[in-house]
Amino acid sequence: DSGVTQTPKHLITATGQRVTLRCSPRSGDLSVYWYQQSLDQGLQFLIQYYNGEERAKGNILERFSAQQFPDLHSELNLSSLELGDSALYFCASSVGQGEGVTEAFFGQGTRLTVV
Amino acid sequence: GIQVEQSPPDLILQEGANSTLRCNFSDSVNNLQWFHQNPWGQLINLFYIPSGTKQNGRLSATTVATERYSLLYISSSQTTDSGVYFCAVGDEGGKLIFGQGTELSVKP
Numbered sequence: 001d002s003g004v005t006q007t008p009k010h011l012i013t014a015t016g017q018r019v020t021l022r023c024s025p026r027s028g029d030l031s032v033y034w035y036q037q038s039l040d041q042g043l044q045f046l047i048q049y050y051n052g053e054e055r056a057k058g059n060i061l062e063r064f065s066a067q068q069f070p071d072l073h074s075e076l077n078l079s080s081l082e083l084g085d086s087a088l089y090f091c092a093s094s095v096g097q098g099e100g101v102t103e104a105f106f107g108q109g110t111r112l113t114v115v
Numbered sequence: 116g117i118q119v120e121q122s123p124p125d126l127i128l129q130e131g132a133n134s135t136l137r138c139n140f141s142d143s144v145n146n147l148q149w150f151h152q153n154p155w156g157q158l159i160n161l162f163y164i165p166s167g168t169k170q171n172g173r174l175s176a177t178t179v180a181t182e183r184y185s186l187l188y189i190s191s192s193q194t195t196d197s198g199v200y201f202c203a204v205g206d207e208g209g210k211l212i213f214g215q216g217t218e219l220s221v222k223p
Contacts, residue, residue: 002160031209043201043213056208088156094209103148103163104211109156 003027006091006107014115018079021110025072025093031055032074033094033104034066038087049074081114088112117142121202121214128192128221136187136217138202146205147178149187152216153198161187161200192221 003026013019025032034046036059045058049068060066063081068074078085088111094104118141128134140147149161162169162176164185169176173192178185189196199218203211 033210035211042215043203045210045212048208048210056210058210090158092211103146103160104205104209105160106150106158109158111156 002105002107004091004093004105004107006089006110008110009108010111010113012113012115013081015081015083017081017114018077019081019112021076021078021089021091021112023074023076023091023093023107025074025091026105029093029095029105030072031094031104032068032072033092034060034074034076035090035092035106036087037090037109038084043090046076078112083114086112086114117144117204117206117212119202119204119212119214121200121217123217124215125218126220128219130192130194130221130223132192132221133188133190134192134219136189136200136202136219138185138187138204138214140183140185140202140204142183143180144204145207146209146211147180147185148203148205148211149176149185150201150203151196151198152201158201189219192219194221194223197221 005024030051046060048056092104092106095102151159166180199216203213
Protein backbone atom coordinates (compact mmCIF):
# COMPACT_ATOMS: atom_id res chain seq x y z
CA ASP A 1 0.00 0.00 0.00
CA SER A 2 1.54 3.28 -1.18
CA GLY A 3 -0.53 5.41 1.18
CA VAL A 4 -2.12 7.32 -1.73
CA THR A 5 -5.85 6.67 -2.00
CA GLN A 6 -7.83 7.12 -5.18
CA THR A 7 -11.55 6.75 -5.65
CA PRO A 8 -13.38 5.34 -7.46
CA LYS A 9 -11.33 2.40 -8.79
CA HIS A 10 -13.55 1.98 -11.84
CA LEU A 11 -15.90 4.35 -13.60
CA ILE A 12 -18.07 3.76 -16.64
CA THR A 13 -19.87 6.73 -18.10
CA ALA A 14 -21.37 7.99 -21.35
CA THR A 15 -19.96 10.47 -23.82
CA GLY A 16 -20.74 14.06 -22.93
CA GLN A 17 -20.89 13.39 -19.20
CA ARG A 18 -18.80 14.85 -16.39
CA VAL A 19 -16.94 12.89 -13.70
CA THR A 20 -14.82 13.69 -10.66
CA LEU A 21 -11.85 11.62 -9.58
CA ARG A 22 -10.61 11.95 -6.02
CA CYS A 23 -7.16 11.56 -4.49
CA SER A 24 -5.93 11.61 -0.92
CA PRO A 25 -2.13 11.97 -0.72
CA ARG A 26 0.16 10.26 1.75
CA SER A 27 0.21 11.84 5.18
CA GLY A 28 2.67 14.75 5.15
CA ASP A 29 2.94 15.01 1.36
CA LEU A 30 2.22 18.50 0.03
CA SER A 31 2.57 17.83 -3.71
CA VAL A 32 -0.11 16.05 -5.70
CA TYR A 33 0.32 15.07 -9.34
CA TRP A 34 -2.19 13.69 -11.85
CA TYR A 35 -1.19 11.41 -14.71
CA GLN A 36 -3.09 9.77 -17.55
CA GLN A 37 -2.15 6.39 -18.98
CA SER A 38 -3.61 5.51 -22.35
CA LEU A 39 -2.59 2.84 -24.83
CA ASP A 40 -1.44 5.29 -27.49
CA GLN A 41 0.12 8.02 -25.31
CA GLY A 42 1.68 6.07 -22.47
CA LEU A 43 1.96 7.70 -19.04
CA GLN A 44 1.55 11.45 -19.36
CA PHE A 45 1.73 14.17 -16.72
CA LEU A 46 -1.42 16.28 -16.48
CA ILE A 47 -1.09 18.74 -13.60
CA GLN A 48 0.64 19.35 -10.26
CA TYR A 49 -0.53 21.07 -7.09
CA TYR A 50 1.63 22.02 -4.16
CA ASN A 51 0.01 22.99 -0.86
CA GLY A 52 -3.16 24.14 -2.60
CA GLU A 53 -1.60 26.00 -5.51
CA GLU A 54 -1.21 24.91 -9.09
CA ARG A 55 2.50 24.51 -9.85
CA ALA A 56 2.83 22.84 -13.24
CA LYS A 57 0.65 21.92 -16.17
CA GLY A 58 1.29 19.25 -18.73
CA ASN A 59 -0.84 17.87 -21.52
CA ILE A 60 -4.13 18.59 -19.82
CA LEU A 61 -7.14 19.31 -22.00
CA GLU A 62 -9.23 22.43 -21.42
CA ARG A 63 -12.18 20.14 -20.63
CA PHE A 64 -10.22 18.87 -17.62
CA SER A 65 -9.59 20.79 -14.41
CA ALA A 66 -8.24 20.03 -10.98
CA GLN A 67 -7.93 21.52 -7.54
CA GLN A 68 -6.29 20.80 -4.22
CA PHE A 69 -8.25 21.51 -1.08
CA PRO A 70 -7.03 22.82 2.32
CA ASP A 71 -6.90 19.27 3.67
CA LEU A 72 -4.57 18.51 0.70
CA HIS A 73 -6.85 16.05 -1.05
CA SER A 74 -7.26 16.70 -4.75
CA GLU A 75 -9.96 16.25 -7.34
CA LEU A 76 -9.65 15.92 -11.10
CA ASN A 77 -12.75 16.96 -13.01
CA LEU A 78 -13.28 15.63 -16.52
CA SER A 79 -16.15 17.11 -18.54
CA SER A 80 -17.73 16.70 -21.97
CA LEU A 81 -16.21 13.24 -22.02
CA GLU A 82 -15.19 11.64 -25.30
CA LEU A 83 -14.39 8.04 -26.14
CA GLY A 84 -10.71 8.96 -26.32
CA ASP A 85 -10.71 10.00 -22.67
CA SER A 86 -10.96 6.36 -21.67
CA ALA A 87 -7.75 5.71 -19.74
CA LEU A 88 -6.21 4.89 -16.39
CA TYR A 89 -5.85 8.05 -14.30
CA PHE A 90 -3.23 8.07 -11.57
CA CYS A 91 -2.65 10.38 -8.69
CA ALA A 92 0.78 10.59 -7.08
CA SER A 93 2.12 12.48 -4.10
CA SER A 94 5.51 13.53 -2.78
CA VAL A 95 6.79 15.59 0.08
CA GLY A 96 8.17 18.60 -1.74
CA GLN A 97 8.63 20.24 -5.06
CA GLY A 98 11.47 21.76 -7.03
CA GLU A 99 14.88 20.99 -5.56
CA GLY A 100 13.20 19.59 -2.49
CA VAL A 101 11.28 16.97 -4.43
CA THR A 102 11.49 13.43 -3.15
CA GLU A 103 10.21 10.03 -4.17
CA ALA A 104 6.71 10.02 -5.64
CA PHE A 105 4.19 7.35 -4.67
CA PHE A 106 1.22 6.42 -6.82
CA GLY A 107 -2.33 5.51 -6.02
CA GLN A 108 -4.03 2.44 -7.50
CA GLY A 109 -5.54 4.51 -10.30
CA THR A 110 -9.06 5.10 -11.57
CA ARG A 111 -9.94 3.19 -14.70
CA LEU A 112 -12.31 5.37 -16.71
CA THR A 113 -14.32 3.90 -19.55
CA VAL A 114 -16.36 6.23 -21.71
CA VAL A 115 -19.05 4.49 -23.77
CA GLY B 116 11.76 18.77 -22.64
CA ILE B 117 13.53 15.76 -21.22
CA GLN B 118 13.33 12.61 -23.33
CA VAL B 119 13.37 9.15 -21.75
CA GLU B 120 14.10 6.03 -23.75
CA GLN B 121 13.87 2.49 -22.44
CA SER B 122 15.23 -0.68 -23.95
CA PRO B 123 14.37 -3.31 -24.84
CA PRO B 124 10.66 -2.67 -25.44
CA ASP B 125 9.83 -6.35 -24.88
CA LEU B 126 11.60 -9.19 -23.13
CA ILE B 127 10.69 -12.84 -22.72
CA LEU B 128 12.60 -14.88 -20.16
CA GLN B 129 12.54 -18.37 -18.74
CA GLU B 130 12.07 -18.54 -15.00
CA GLY B 131 15.44 -18.29 -13.26
CA ALA B 132 17.11 -16.17 -15.94
CA ASN B 133 18.73 -12.77 -15.33
CA SER B 134 18.02 -9.56 -17.23
CA THR B 135 19.13 -5.96 -17.57
CA LEU B 136 16.78 -3.13 -18.49
CA ARG B 137 18.17 0.19 -19.63
CA CYS B 138 16.91 3.77 -19.35
CA ASN B 139 18.56 6.66 -21.20
CA PHE B 140 17.61 10.26 -20.55
CA SER B 141 18.45 13.40 -22.44
CA ASP B 142 19.24 15.94 -19.71
CA SER B 143 20.33 16.22 -16.10
CA VAL B 144 17.57 15.24 -13.70
CA ASN B 145 16.65 15.77 -10.06
CA ASN B 146 15.03 12.41 -9.61
CA LEU B 147 14.92 8.97 -11.20
CA GLN B 148 12.53 6.22 -10.24
CA TRP B 149 11.90 2.68 -11.45
CA PHE B 150 8.38 1.25 -11.26
CA HIS B 151 6.78 -2.11 -11.92
CA GLN B 152 3.26 -2.04 -13.30
CA ASN B 153 1.59 -5.31 -12.43
CA PRO B 154 -1.16 -6.96 -14.50
CA TRP B 155 -3.78 -5.18 -12.39
CA GLY B 156 -2.37 -1.79 -13.40
CA GLN B 157 -0.79 -0.84 -10.09
CA LEU B 158 2.46 1.14 -10.23
CA ILE B 159 4.78 -0.28 -7.63
CA ASN B 160 7.84 1.72 -6.55
CA LEU B 161 11.03 -0.26 -7.05
CA PHE B 162 13.80 2.29 -6.64
CA TYR B 163 14.29 5.99 -6.08
CA ILE B 164 17.79 6.36 -7.51
CA PRO B 165 18.94 9.76 -8.84
CA SER B 166 22.51 8.41 -8.68
CA GLY B 167 24.50 5.47 -7.38
CA THR B 168 23.56 1.85 -6.82
CA LYS B 169 20.85 0.24 -4.71
CA GLN B 170 19.78 -3.34 -4.13
CA ASN B 171 16.53 -4.82 -2.92
CA GLY B 172 16.46 -8.61 -2.89
CA ARG B 173 16.75 -9.95 -6.44
CA LEU B 174 16.53 -6.47 -7.91
CA SER B 175 19.22 -3.84 -8.11
CA ALA B 176 19.61 -0.54 -9.94
CA THR B 177 22.44 1.73 -10.95
CA THR B 178 22.20 5.30 -12.18
CA VAL B 179 25.15 7.07 -13.76
CA ALA B 180 23.82 10.61 -13.80
CA THR B 181 26.86 12.10 -15.58
CA GLU B 182 26.33 9.71 -18.50
CA ARG B 183 22.52 9.99 -18.33
CA TYR B 184 21.52 6.38 -17.99
CA SER B 185 20.15 3.95 -15.45
CA LEU B 186 20.08 0.16 -15.38
CA LEU B 187 17.68 -2.17 -13.61
CA TYR B 188 18.94 -5.70 -12.96
CA ILE B 189 16.58 -8.58 -12.27
CA SER B 190 18.21 -11.82 -11.15
CA SER B 191 16.68 -15.29 -10.88
CA SER B 192 13.45 -14.04 -12.46
CA GLN B 193 10.11 -15.40 -11.31
CA THR B 194 6.73 -15.46 -13.06
CA THR B 195 5.53 -12.80 -10.63
CA ASP B 196 8.13 -10.43 -12.10
CA SER B 197 6.04 -10.24 -15.28
CA GLY B 198 4.58 -6.88 -16.15
CA VAL B 199 5.80 -3.55 -17.45
CA TYR B 200 8.83 -1.81 -16.00
CA PHE B 201 8.93 1.97 -16.23
CA CYS B 202 11.75 4.38 -15.75
CA ALA B 203 10.70 7.93 -14.90
CA VAL B 204 12.85 11.01 -14.46
CA GLY B 205 11.89 14.11 -12.55
CA ASP B 206 12.40 17.64 -13.75
CA GLU B 207 13.15 20.66 -11.56
CA GLY B 208 9.48 21.02 -10.67
CA GLY B 209 9.08 17.46 -9.53
CA LYS B 210 6.86 16.05 -12.25
CA LEU B 211 7.92 12.71 -13.69
CA ILE B 212 8.54 12.03 -17.36
CA PHE B 213 8.05 8.36 -18.13
CA GLY B 214 9.69 6.15 -20.68
CA GLN B 215 7.58 3.87 -22.83
CA GLY B 216 8.35 0.90 -20.62
CA THR B 217 9.79 -2.58 -21.02
CA GLU B 218 7.21 -5.36 -21.09
CA LEU B 219 8.63 -8.40 -19.35
CA SER B 220 7.13 -11.86 -19.61
CA VAL B 221 8.63 -14.63 -17.47
CA LYS B 222 7.68 -18.14 -18.54
CA PRO B 223 7.59 -21.07 -16.10
